[in-house]
Amino acid sequence: MLMAILKKDPRLRYSISCTTRPPRGNERDGVDYYFISNAAFRKKIDSGELAEWAEVHGHLYGTSAGFLDDCLHQGYDILFDIDVEGARKLYGKYPEATLVFIAPPSMEELERRLAERGTDSVEAIEQRMKNAKAEMAEAKLYHHVIVNDDLARAVSKLKAIIEKTRLHE
Secondary structure (H helix, E strand, O other): OHHHHHHHOOOEEEOOOEEOOOOOOOOOEOOOEEEOOHHHHHHHHHOOOEEEEEEEOOEEEEEEHHHHHHHHHOOOEEEOOOOHHHHHHHHHHOOOOOOEEEEOOOHHHHHHHHHHHOOOOHHHHHHHHHHHHHHHHOHHHOOEEEEOOOHHHHHHHHHHHHHHHHHOO
């Protein structure tokens, strides 16, 4: 969904998170994530290079503070694909941010999508489902919630939110 909106708006940049988890399927370093070791991640935490970080599904994920600051100074808006904890931390540092929660149409559909992509074990899917239930309970903290039941409609809604936010800048 995010890649579809990025193609339509040259004022947007996508924040590629760094993670300690191994790549899944056809994921590529520097495109989908920056895949780094635990030691390298801890070094980024200690040196203050991360605007936010969290442990999710047993792995560390984080956002480069330098990337964010560079993009913002150049006038870009930034899209993130991060968990609730990361969003809360970013909003604490960037209160002008607009938080949009992308929700599945149902928990059953989410489980089907996770299984269909074929990159996670049954145990990993169970953990993701448990975490998703907890995150769904946090959706009320966001400014907007989009149910991703139809890709074109969800992209259109996200585009409208971005345009409305820009009008109020």
